[in-house]
Amino acid sequence: MGTSPALASTIPSGAAPSGTDTLAINTIRTLAMDAxxxxxxxxPGTPMALAPVGYTLWRDFLRFHPEQPDWPNRDRFVxxxxxxxxxxxxxxxxxxVGEIDAEGERTGRPAVSLDDIKQFRQMDSRTPGHPEYRMTTGVETTTGPLGQGCANSVGMAMAACWLGDRFNGGGDTPLFDYDVYVLCGDGDMMEGISGEAASMAGHLKLANLCWLYDNNTISIEGHTELAFSENVAERFRGYGWNTLHVADANDTAAIAAALQTFKDTTDRPTLIVVDSVxxxxxxxxxxxxxxHGEPLGAEEIKLTKRAYGWPEDANFRVPDDVRDHLRDLMIARVAPDFEAWEAALAKAQEAEPEKIDELHRMRRGKMPDGWDDAVPTFDxxxxxxxxxxxxxxxxxxxAAKVPWLLGGAADLAPSTKTKLNFEGAGSFSAQDYAGRNVHFGIREHAxxxxxxxMALCYLRPYTATFMVFSDYMKPPLRLAAIMELPVVFxxxxDSIGVGEDGPTHQPIEQLAQLRGIPGMTTLRPADANETAEAWxxxxxxxxxxxxxxxxxxxxPTVDRSKYAPASGLAKGAYVLADAEGGAPEVILVGTGSEVSLCLQAYEALKQDGVRARVVSMPSWELFELQDEAYRNEVLPPDQLARVAVEQAGPMGWDRYVGMKGAKLVMNSFGASAPIGKLQAKYGFTVDNLVKLAREQIALRRSE
Amino acid sequence: MGTSPALASTIPSGAAPSGTDTLAINTIRTLAMDAxxxxxxxxPGTPMALAPVGYTLWRDFLRFHPEQPDWPNRDRFVxxxxxxxxxxxxxxxxxxVGEIDAEGERTGRPAVSLDDIKQFRQMDSRTPGHPEYRMTTGVETTTGPLGQGCANSVGMAMAACWLGDRFNGGGDTPLFDYDVYVLCGDGDMMEGISGEAASMAGHLKLANLCWLYDNNTISIEGHTELAFSENVAERFRGYGWNTLHVADANDTAAIAAALQTFKDTTDRPTLIVVDSVxxxxxxxxxxxxxxHGEPLGAEEIKLTKRAYGWPEDANFRVPDDVRDHLRDLMIARVAPDFEAWEAALAKAQEAEPEKIDELHRMRRGKMPDGWDDAVPTFDxxxxxxxxxxxxxxxxxxxAAKVPWLLGGAADLAPSTKTKLNFEGAGSFSAQDYAGRNVHFGIREHAxxxxxxxMALCYLRPYTATFMVFSDYMKPPLRLAAIMELPVVFxxxxDSIGVGEDGPTHQPIEQLAQLRGIPGMTTLRPADANETAEAWxxxxxxxxxxxxxxxxxxxxPTVDRSKYAPASGLAKGAYVLADAEGGAPEVILVGTGSEVSLCLQAYEALKQDGVRARVVSMPSWELFELQDEAYRNEVLPPDQLARVAVEQAGPMGWDRYVGMKGAKLVMNSFGASAPIGKLQAKYGFTVDNLVKLAREQIALRRSE
Structure with a gap:
């Protein structure tokens, strides 16, 4: 490299190109520079490089109707x-593209106006620094952390297959057969998550998935030679992908030809390596x-505009010819598809109203009627x-009541017990896209x-792995929270209860880690009935x-005739067992497996005439959502003799037991040994808890 | 597959095999079953499958001297x-192998005795469920979380190259030319981190690195067909590796031939795909x-022993012939190498005593004399x-004073400012293994x-990336802490100070996440001088x-003539500015960028006659290590009017400000906007902090 390919090649040569196309491409480039x-x-650099690629894709391939950006069967662009x-x-x-608000209503204004572009990266604008799902119509997923969009796209493509299998009737127009296109770069290719996702996509033969890899050979530290010299295409062939090469990102005919090859490929995903500048x-x-990551500078922008044949002093310029050009072409191309789809939907509505009602619920994020009638109870x-x-x-x-609840584990279903085992819930595979058990392989991050x-495409997915391996998937946990997606992880x-597998497999800090994610609801139920409430x-x-x-x-399954009902879980924390004959002298606050320990200590204290209260606290987040009166009822401010009990690190517990409260927690990593020995070693015994409770009572009395 | 290859093939056919070899292999298998x-x-399943592979490697290739397990130039087995x-x-x-204790002393007992094996997975045994570095001599790294060992091995191989470049004289016997062998499985191959690490190893042409991939086609959920059908060898060729195939793990001659091919390959790493049962x-x-993951059961063990031609009732049996067989062969093969190395070391010691002194320091984890004489100070x-x-x-x-301090960023060095830019600190590359700037690429996890x-091989490495991407590398952060490795991350x-890049790039929960890792020292310095102290x-x-x-x-670089010196950082928290003319009425506790905000509020309060104290608290962990007297001096228990100020989530701050203290923190994700707007939006202003401080004072007075 080193010199730019001739600028003339920016004129698209395929797919009925025109001078207006060139103008449109350069409009995208100059808007990026100016913004x-x-x-x-x-x-600015990547929009300038990829404008011909994005433009060609949107103009001639992406089945996206600018007036119907929420069309369920639209192609997804990531x-x-x-x-x-x-x-x-x-x-x-x-x-x-027209805007659709959070309630799904059309606002009548554009998704991105020229004024919005002038507000690029400003507070509350529709044009934040990175695309944010829910903030801008047409943004299909929040991206920025590299590799995530690639992996999201695999879930979207899987959803298309699953939805197609469920909803497509025998008619000519399938309700679901959308494709998923991704623009990705060197960073995406280097991040391990993309490799995991690509391996899975190849395994599942997702022929509706196309990644366009921007091979610009430049990363932040310099030429990719510094760190990245692999043969990406060969790697992807190893994953089972079809791989294509476009030698010049400005060669729109070559881009179009490659995209057409993708469309014609029906047995595997496609990677298009696009060399760009x-x-x-x-x-x-x-x-x-x-x-890459900074403004070009006023002078360089002028020089660049001159190179494009652009008026060098015109900022944020959208030539008149360009204004409706792409829009008109897209609508002309896509409208017939959309109309056929609407007709097919209407027909399906008549033939199978229940099924289409289901589809509407999925789109609105609603559950089926009576989905929670059958909460199991345990004696x-x-x-x-x-x-x-x-x-x-x-x-x-x-899951038996919610047909679109599906998921699986990172090769641990027999241990996580998350397999759907009823009739009809088969394995999701290249041979059966209707399956509801997804075998993610040992790929937690992807x-x-x-x-x-999947959640971005109407499904209700769940995932499963060991708690300690939540570390491997922290980035998507965070992004699920940022995007407000109702995924169940x-x-x-979940603790040293893992036993012999030892410290690498015993979570310590992971609970606090989950609780720390804004917008995540973390639930650690105490027994079978709280588990039902948690789900x-x-x-x-x-x-x-x-x-x-x-x-x-x-x-132990707590005796709810003796103690409070598990429905208290919905409030995050509740009084499970209370002092009798007076206010509690001490409060034991536990979560999950430690709640039964608290109950044992409670009974022991009771026998000795000590009035204790046990608070089961399965979810800090839900508790914080309650009003102050309820919170003070559960944890009375005037009773600070408190012990928190949790087989996890201490982080955050001072909030509930105070600076002088006791914390029976893990202050180190665990060890490899049978569970009983571990619990004794780290003090999770009735005797120790009783001792701590008595110390708290004494401490408060001495104050 | 489906049927076992003939058992006769367990008899090694290459490298002067013997009946004793077969016995030894079956000893390893039966010990695993019995333990x-x-x-x-x-x-049990993988040791049974890979015993011939491990045995052949150790017997004929691994340059590991059982009596010298701390020989710096030993081959590493991961x-x-x-x-x-x-x-x-x-x-x-x-x-x-003979045991070496934490102080590097020989204890005279074996690293793993038969009794130790009988204590498999028991408390404080030398044989925990997963290999734990520092707990068992001969365990080169803690493994269990999949993919980590693979990536560790790349660091070990890089260290060999670097050490060789630094310490090898012109003599016949290099001080460093060890090889690194890895046994890995399907899980390792599926985890993204291994792909990242393999890509880097190929890029760096690490010819001293050999991964043996146990292709047993079985994962926990069943056949790998469920989730994993890629062509692993083709993928690795894409990474630039040599790939070999051994069709039967029991064919020790084929294993030996493949290992020999690895030894003969000098321009790239080697992957040996070993089909096993x-x-x-x-x-x-x-x-x-x-x-895979559970005992075979007493009956099945008997049947299996019978199939091996083993006395079926003999448990933990090591046949007499086997007892010293492997040991003797290894010593006979490796002792000459070790002796030549010792001679070379002695010669080098004479020729370049300073350099060899350096090597000894590296081995003991000691810094050079006077390394901290040159702590920079900032006006x-x-x-x-x-x-x-x-x-x-x-x-x-x-770094100029510590030659073995080296590292780099995940393609962000120009932003993280972590490049070593003095004479001689070039880029670590396939062309120059002496370089000290490592270009990790966009591969945080690897x-x-x-x-x-690298730290396991005497180097002092550092890494760098954006704080939010610490999420991508949580597993190795945890493992560094478990292994007690002095890596600097x-x-x-580090906050919404990131500005326009928006919520995906603004860390919120990451600080608490780091603080939650047992054994990690987290340092968030307030200014340039605290930064020097932090390093x-x-x-x-x-x-x-x-x-x-x-x-x-x-x-702002704090005026230390007016406020307390930055050396207070070493105690985790210190009084930076104190009330004058009486005890403080309120304590402002800040970290990092918020300390200056606290100082501004302090001055504003002072002007209004309010006595405040500012505590700079760069490290919770270091503060917790101080005695109670010091902690109470900094945060007097009788002064609970406190405000914590940190541009991060609230998790954990109640410990220092109490349940009623104020927390000026981030209670949500951030947003894309210029930094000033963000600070105003989220309340990080002098006015707001002053207001919170006054409210705290009023609250305490009302009590």
Missing amino acids: VQQANSGH LSVGHASMLLYGLLHLSG IGYGSPNKHNTAAA ADAKGIASRDAGGKVLNAF MGAIANG VFTH KVALSQSDRPSSIVLSRQAL | VQQANSGH LSVGHASMLLYGLLHLSG IGYGSPNKHNTAAA ADAKGIASRDAGGKVLNAF MGAIANG VFTH KVALSQSDRPSSIVLSRQAL
Whole structure:
């Protein structure tokens, strides 16, 4: 490289190109340059490089109707290189996409107006630095953290297959057969999550999936030679993908030909490697890292505009010819498809009204009527069952009522107990896209992001792995919360209760980690009945993810005739067992497997005439949502003799037990040994808890 | 598959095999079966499958001297399939490795005795469920979380190259030319981190690296067909590896031939795909998931022993012929190499005593004399500099004094400011293994684990990326802490101060996440001088990792003539500015970029006659290490009017401000906007802080 390909090649040569197309492409480029310059921050180089690619895709291939951006069967466009957001905003602007608000209503204004582009990266604008789902119509997923968009796209493509299998009748027009297109870059290719996702996509033969890899050979530290010299196409062939090469991102005919090959490929996903020049057109910054993540500068912008044959003093210019050009072409091409689809939907509505009602519910994030009629209940049982086992039963009960609840584990279903085992819930595979058990393989990171992609396409996905491996999937947990997606993340083997597998498999800090994510509901139920309530809460939420944290070991099923009902879980914390004959002298606050320990200590204290209260606190987040009166009822401010009990790190417990409260928690990593020995070693015994409770009482009396 | 290859093939056919070899291999297998059965938990199937592979490697290739397990130039053996720990324990036992304790002293007892094997997975045994570094001599790294061992191995191989470049004289015997062998499995191959690490290893042409991939086609959910059908070898060729295939794990001649090909390959790493049968020999469980992670059962063990021609009632049996067989062969093969190395070391010691002194320091985790003489200091400056910039200067100052301090960023060095820019600190590359700037590429997860591998081989590595992407590398952060490795993890762009890049790039919960890891020292310095102190603390620690958390934006350099010196950082928290003329009425506790805000509020309150104290609290962990007297001096228990100020989530702050203290923190994700607008939106203003301080004072007075 080193020199720019001739600028003349920006004139699209395929798919009935015109001078207006060239103008449109350069409009996208110059808007990106101008917006970044005005914001004094952002990433101009990639929009400049990929404008011909994005434009060709949208103009001639993407089945996206600008007036119907919520059409369920639209092709999905994922900008995995989220930092190139101005490319997407430019395309949304030129295609005249209409805005749809959070309630699904048309606002009558454009998704991205020219004024919005002038507000690039400003507070509350529709054009944030990275594309944010729910903030801009036409943004199909929040991107920026590299690799996530790639993995989301696999979930979207899987959803298309699943939805097609469920909803397509025998007619000519399928209700679901959308394709998923991704623009990705070197960073996406280097991140491991993309490899996991690509391996899975190849395995599942997702022929509706097309990644366009922007091979610009420039990363932030310089030429990719510094760190990245693999043969990406060969790697993807190893994954089972078809791979194509376009030698010049400006060669729109070659791009169109490659996209057509994708359309014609029916047995595998497609990777199109597109060689491009970052900052294309900029005389002094093209093909350099300087074009990546900062404004080009006023002078360089002028020079670049001159190179494009653009009026060099015109900022935010959209030529008149360009204004409706892309929009008109897209509508002309896509409207017949959309109309056929609407007719097919109407026909299906008549033939199978219940099924189409289901589709409408899915789109609105609503559950089927009576979905929670069948919350399983479990009889009191001192021996009890592991909450992972209870979770499996509960999940199956709900899944039988919610046909679009599907998911699986990162190769741990026999341990996480998350397999759907009723009639008809087969394995989701290349041979059977109707299956509801997804075998994610040992790919936690992709699993999380794939689930996010499925949730973006109307499904209610769940995932499962061991709690400690939540570490491997932290980025998609966070993104589920940012996007407000109702994914259910199941984490089992939730403490030193893991036993012999030892410290690498015993979560310590992971509970606090989940609780720390804004917008995540973390639920650690105490027994089988709280587990049922936890799943109920998780599924009733339509705009936030949940983490359900379950034990490996058996937990006693609390006798609810003696203690409070498990429905208290919905309030996050509740008084499970209370002092009799007076106010409590001490409060024991536990979660999950430690609640039974608290009950044992409570009984022991009671025998000794000590008035204790046990608070089961399965969800900090839900508790914080309650009003102050309720919170003070559960944890009276005047009773500070408190002990928190949790087989996890101490982080955050001071909030509920105060600076002088006791915390029976894990202050180190665990160890490899049988569970009983571990509990003794780390003090999770009735005797120790009773001792701590008595110390608290004494401490408060001494004050 | 479906049927076991003929058992006769267990007789090694290459490398002067003998009946004793077969006995030894079957000893490893039966010990694994017996240990798992006795522990009533564990993973017998993979040791049974891979015993011939491990045995052939150790017998004929691994340059490991059983009496010199700390020989710096030993080949490294990494069991990335950590659940197959009994394979490693069996090999350590049969090779008679001698134990070395934490102080580097020989204890005179074996690393793994037969009694130790009988204590498999028991409390405080030398044979925990997964191999734990520091707990068992001969365990080169803690493994279990899949993919980590693979990525560690890349760091170990890089270290070999670097050490060789630094220490090898012109003599015949290099001081460093060790090889790194890894046993890995399907899980390792599916995890993205391994792909990242393999891509990097191929890029760096690490010819000293050999991965043996156990292709047993069985994962926990069943046949790998369920989730994994890629062509792994083709993928690795894409990464630039040589790939070989051994069709039968029992064919020791083929294994030996492949290992020899690895030895003869000098321009790239090698992947050997070894087809194996999990649970080999078990008539009813071989080639099934049932052989993976649970005891075979007493009956099946008998049947399996019978198939091996083993006395079926003999448990934990090591035949007399086997007892010293592997040990003797290894010593005979390796002792000459070791002696030549010792001679070379002695010669080098004479020729270049300073260099060899350096090597000894590296081995003992000691810094060079006077390494901290040159802590940079920064003059008071209201405008100041970003702590990432200060960090870059400080890092360079220390690196100039510590030749084995090296590292780099995940393609963000120009932003994290972590490049070593002095003479001689070039890029670490296939062309120059002496370089000290490592270009990790956009591979955060592998970066962390590679750094851990380097630290395991005497180097002092650092890594760098944006704080929010610490999420991508949580697993190796945790493992660095478990292994007590003194890696320095630099995280810049540490708050909403990131600005326009928006919520995906603005860390919120990450600080608490780092603080939650047991054994991690998290440091968030307030200005340039605290940054210098933070690096000093990080480098002075030899047995724990550190995270240094730095700002993107400029921070005023605090006037230390007016306020307390930055050396207070070493105590975790210190009184930076105190009330005058009486005890403080309110305490403002801040970290990092918010400390200056606290100082501004302090001055404003002072002007109004309010006595405030400012506590700079760069490290919770260091503060907790101080005695109670000091802690009470900084945060007097009788003064509970307190405000915590941190541009991060609230998690954990109640510990320092109490249940009624105020927290000026982030209670949601951030937004895309210029920094000033963000700070105003979220209340990080002097006015708001003053208001909160006054409210605290009023609240306490009302009590």
